[in-house]
Amino acid sequence: MSALPQDTPSTLLSIEHLSVRFGDTLAVDDVTLAIARGERVALVGESGSGKTVTALAVLRLLSDAAVTGSIRFDGDELATKSERAMRGLRGSDIAMIFQEPMSALNPLYTVGEQIAETIVLHDGVTKAQAYERAVELLDRTGIAEPRRRIGSYPHQLSGGQRQRVMIAMALACRPRLLLADEPTTALDVTIRAQIVDLLLELQREEAARRGMSVLLITHDLNLVRRFAQRVAVMERGRLVETGAIEQIFNAPQHPYTQRLIASRPERHVVPVLPIAPVLLEAKNVSVDFRTRLPGFAGWWKSGRFRAVSDANLSVRQGETLGIVGESGSGKSTLALAMLGLQRTAHGDVQFQGRSLGTYLGHEKLSLRSHLQVVFQDPFGSLSPRQTVERIVGEGLALHRPELDADERRKRIVAVLREVGLDRTVLQRYPHEFSGGQRQRIAIARTLVVEPRVIVLDEPTSALDVSIQQQVLRLLTDLQRKYNLGYVFISHDLEVIGAMAHRVAVMQNGAIVETGDVETIFSTPTHAYTRKLLQAALDGRIHQ
Template sequence: MPSIPASAEAAAAPAVLSLSGLTVTFDTPRGRITAARDVTLAVERGECLGVVGESGAGKSQVFLAVLGLLAANGRAQGSARFLGTELLKLAPAALDRVRGAGIGMVFQDPMTSLTPHLTVGGQIAEVIRRHRGVGRAAAHATALTLLERVQVSDPERRMRQYPHELSGGLRQRVMIAIALSSEPQLLIADEPTTSLDVTIQAQILALLAELKRERAMAMVLITHDLGAVAGVADRVAVLREGCIVETGPVAAVLKTPRDPYTRTLVRDAPRLDADGAPPGAAAAPPGSPAALRLTDLTVRFDVGRGWFGPHARLTAVSAVSLELYAGESLGVVGESGCGKSTLVRAALQLLRPAAGRVVWMGQALADLPQGVLRALRRDLQIIFQDPLGSLDPRMTVGEIVGEPLRVHAPDLDRAARAAQLAAVLRRVGLTAELASRYPHELSGGQCQRVGIARATILKPRLLICDEPVSALDVPTQQQIVTLLAHLKRESDMCLLFVSHNLALVRQLCERVLVLYLGRMMELAPAHSLYTRPRHPYTRELLAAVPIPDPDIQPARLARARPGEPPSPLSPPSGCVYRTRCPHAAPVCAERIPEWEELPDTRRVACHRWRELP
């Protein structure tokens, strides 16, 4: 860590991190690109600065420049001082000491940041030995203490495990432990919760808030989630196209934003208390036929336990029954691994169910010949989670979007095909000029619009959206959800919307199904579920949703409950949620709860729902 001159100690202590006129550029074959321009800000001891903005705003590049971690074609100019010492002019060896002993970094994707062939304990101990100069035994003991501090369950066992054996939430806790191992005075967390479920996200944010308070260290939280900023940050800086457009106390910026761009971010942030979806077909007339009906749908997988070990049977979806009516939008929510994606893929017969029936417009899909099912697929379309990975990189946008016409309407002449292509691109907000582009030339939001155009060019009667916005920043999420709502209204199609973002689900869906470890917990009209949830798991999910209000969110984070779902390979007996449920009773371990229908058309599977306040 850099030494501080005596004169500086005598004067007022310098900011832990101070940036002045920091500009970051990259030299590319198409010329020089400016990722950040004239960034000036400071972070004091014991303070958390939230840095927000859309993807590509330059948030991460600013702090990678501070750490000397820019790509080889990157260059940083200006000033970046850590405890008064200029970082941009330090020799590599000196900068490496600062990175280890003075500044800790938590990256967005812990799986790619951790070394796959080293155990968790080995990786933490290696950092401790390098920067503290202690022996193996002391490093091991310190690593164990750190894992306990970041609330890793069964830390002795986790020390012996490898990164791939841990859940996403546990891997992120390990990353935080590594960042804390050198007792840094500044912790930079770059989108630390983006890839996590809402419950685990709340736990990680609560942990960061606790660590900041108890260690009085400076912290930078880089995120596009204003709810995360509201719960942890003291001040916030808003970046747009590499420039700071607004900065100030978090309450002032979130409640009375001055810059038009900040106002847009605040307006577009999804909220649980926002108006829900307008009434659709959720309250279908008694006796009206369902467009899609799932009956006791069960999906199982054989999972290998090694090259020569026995196979295990995993039940990903267990006895799910539901109906979806014409013009209705149904949200499917739950944590990762709860069976959401498996359920909708089985509904489309992309996976073969082990049991149960899928009936579409009166036809049992499993009974149909392949040719008939193939023809029926023009009415049953899906939008995938990864907007870029789901598009063929060798095809242009026009070829990708037009392919369903080639398959399902081969007799359509070229002029009619071109007209339909132009019309659907307009409908999803893309210009005709993009038809000649390739997926890698588009933004994430544009790629997802291409996926929506491809899925809707045939005007399907059922559109399944499998986490369609989870990889996008908040303003783009809002645009895509608004587009989906518009398409549903104008075509009267059914919409099955899979997401772990409950605030977005409320905006779009008239009913919501809650899944946990492949089982149905609650199915209810959206307004009823959000205003008076009956199942304890639904309550836990809603309590974990970040709210972009600094008067409310810190207290919500403080109430975040620890724990992760058990392995689906060995689910608990009786009610699968009982090991996390604060209201569990002996009966919950003995019997699987019945699926009960309530007077308000809600259904719930809980032994004790009548006793809950």
């Protein structure tokens, strides 16, 4: 392995023989890595390999872990600094973009208040100046109408918009070291390209002034090739290979690195039978949200924002319908309306030919077992106070009350095994797992009640490429076995191409194009579809 000398004038961050242990579990094992001033380094590896734990150790945010080794920032040993000194470093000199924005953002404050607070604390400017800077940052990270969005709460934004808010917060004080933990996970291909270009632009600007470096933690190899100068590969807590971009991608030495680079979504879709019945259908569905009007009028009047406009979609038995579009285009809102979890302004949603509004009482409870959802943010959708057994078994207790405790546990263990987890996880809690492992738990919770239709909202966005392949193959096998209908929402067009039978393209709340996935991908008719496909192609070219 190649690495920079640990104590040269060019070194900004020096990690030597770092080990992190949680009880009996060794999460990081003897890692040594250096990052030079102005350098962009990518840390890649499977979920649970220790990437995020390494970054959190740099910030000293692992209060429940035993940490050994040395971490030096600009020559100063961080382990010996007081907590007060560390608080001064966090945000100003060392900033982090967290992987799960919904759990990192405070739900009680607007995004503008949270960004401005960071600027006021570290830059000492007035609140008015901080708000102007916050608007500028939101605009630069690609959020439309930043002056309106600055007054939004986290739950009022899409997953991609929340991620961009996190990036704006991290960049607010122009840090010298940016730890970016999956910064583009929730972003569509067009915004992902904008964010990568933005990070590159800002890093180069700040590198010239303060020597800003970036440690990028990601499973997106396209992003690594486009952004980083050097790559470090982790497997099971150990650093197995480091080197320049060209060296790692063109001539990887370690077998694990070779497997990562060779991983691609594979299409194993079974054709839908011509006689397959329609399971779920949306007819002329529109969804409105109330919004505060600007100025004093907002205190007693509200406007309306149309998030979905006259959408028509159907999902047949054994079919996967892919929905693609930029963040905020209405994909998740439409999916929630099709589940009956979001009130519609007009239109109708039907399950097996019957309007969802006609299901009442016990029938409505039964309907819930047939229509299930895997949410985009696995940490936000899993109760932090429940064990995995309770989380996965909760649906069984509600929808299968005839099962006794032993039968319920057997079913839980079987489903966990299907998603790649064993019975040893039953008594553990969500915070003990990586993002990808938590997503598998969320999928298991959905599968356990044997639904007819599953809405999959970015189900593989938190997974590395090798685990992504396994999960996609699992979903395909389950669809074949149970004739499931999937509504598959994804920013990753490669995943849609591997999974979907048909695809619908959404822009600004409207479906602009729909058809067979092969037809849409090969001969798109709408300009926006062509733009999405070109952005995805550009990413693959960089790979």
